[in-house]
Amino acid sequence: MNRIKTYSICFVGIFICCGFAVIQHKEVLFDYPEYWPKPAYDFSKLSMTEEEFQLGRHLFYDPILSRDNTISCASCHLQATGFTHVDHDLSHGIDGNIGTRNSMTLMNLAWSTSFMWDGGVNHIEVQALAPITSEDEMDNSLEAIVEKLNASEKYKTLFYRVHNDSVVTGQKTLLALTQFVVMLNSYNSKYDKYIRNEAGGEFTAQEKNGLELFRTNCASCHKEPLFTSQDFKNIGLAVDTTLNDFGRMGITANKSDSLKFKVPTLRNIQFTSPYMHDGRFETLQEVLQHYTTGIQQSNTLAPELKNDILLTPNERVDLLVFLRTLSDTDFLFNKRFNYPNNY
Template identity: 65%
Template sequence: MPLVIPKGWPKPVYDFSKNPLTKEGFELGRQLFYDPILSRDSTISCASCHLQATGFTHVDHDLSHGIDDKVGTRNSMTIMNLAWSKNFMWDGAVNHLDMQPLAPLSSSVEMDEKLARVIQKLNNAKKYKALFFSAFNDSLATGQKMLLAFSQFTLHLNSSNSKYDKYIREEAGGTFTDQEKNGLQLFRKHCASCHPEPLFTNQNFEKNGLPIDPTLNDLGRFTITRMPVDSFKFKVPTLRNIQFTFPYMHDGRFKKLREVLNHYTETDELKAQIVLSSNEKADLIAFLLTLTDNDFLFDKRFGFPKD
């Protein structure tokens, strides 16, 4: 089941030659994604904070919570179009998609489990023996195989069938209203330098003028690079399915898109001041809603695996 690269999209970053996609690998990854066996006390699965219907993020939670109801310091990120992603996490701490699951797995406020113990649990589970065998022709679970299977699943979580995509491809269902067309023009003028089409992220780390939350003191990318220039910089997230990925920003401080736009027109810390009238904000939001991709949000292949 090779990945279909949407027309006009760049070449994926992920090296598929090292992890050829198979139906069986995808299925193993999907089972792992929805299984709380990954956490210390079998209470938290990946899906606890990454729900499909909301673009695989934790809806309604500014800061995501994990094991023992412990609260983290950031809003969980969305999971989509990761084959094109050059780095992962709000601060880019993770350098390869394969290694991403290790972070929540071992975080003391998320799953708080050791990889070696997870592998032990998987090897003791009859269900996984069969799944690993069908995916890798070897029933023994290892860290490498588990991580490759996770990538097999997440690499398929691709969103490219929104109303916006149909508009660009001039397909049925892609007719924009005048308001949406105006919103797209405004978007291209004011937002596209950081959120360029078609991925709606430039994949960089940017400082967007948010005042620091003194209870979190999150320095963002600086935490990883230790370079002062990276202070308060966070990864530019994709805007696809933004209608459902609220709350917004790395700490989920904004609940509504209008609040996000108000921040961008009020801050004086951007390279160029963004000026938008109230009507223009409404148009811009109308455009952002065209990025909703129901085919992706309700694709049964990505949902909880019912036996």
């Protein structure tokens, strides 16, 4: 296990001394398996403590961040479905408004170098501003949030525990949200146990065959062990003429980026339906149907998809069986990541 210390002083608990509270912080460790690459996120600039992680967790689950106190980050990012919005093709936000894209899973984000389906956000510490200010999501402003949080006894206490100062600022709020989402790591699936030769990781012949098929046909983009290359690719989906979403080109204005979208991770894919940037496919069978018979040709299509992928019916089943080994119930039901009851 690799381990990054995110805080150098390690004390536990709160001590009351001479009438004022001296807060002593407990460090939080960022763990990941040895066979993984180094995270892209620069942890040397981060002083993360347990108190800060818990503050981020409270903020993530609190509808106080939206204009009318109805929508929290967790409204569209539910833990049990890999922190995405199950059953919603396009995301559903404030006033019942429907957005233009499918909510993304949140996991192993410390390895991402750009965020959103089109990579429109290049630093995780400012990412939260996008949903907060989007008219279809939370329709709020950082100033209004700071005002609400400063009027809340709960948040004054939580911010005090982190900063020895109860004054809430926008920067501290965004940092706390980052410190929660950056800790959402998934690395205990059956696949991981298989790679680590651990108990519970014995693959059946079908799973082994599925892994081989995956490595031949899919892993150039859904690269192990994170199951994403972090790249942008056009996989030949037909353009939805109501949404007219050309993906990465909307950010770079470069024609060569037309119809390219971020390669999503396939970890916990069994639970994150519907699939693709616009949630057009309900099932993994439909996804395979696309890769085997549905690819639309265009100038920016990924070269490895110029020809449909050939898979027999049995091979499709094996591939689907393999994809289920990417499910990590330790992550989906990890109590540290769920709704916080008290503070």
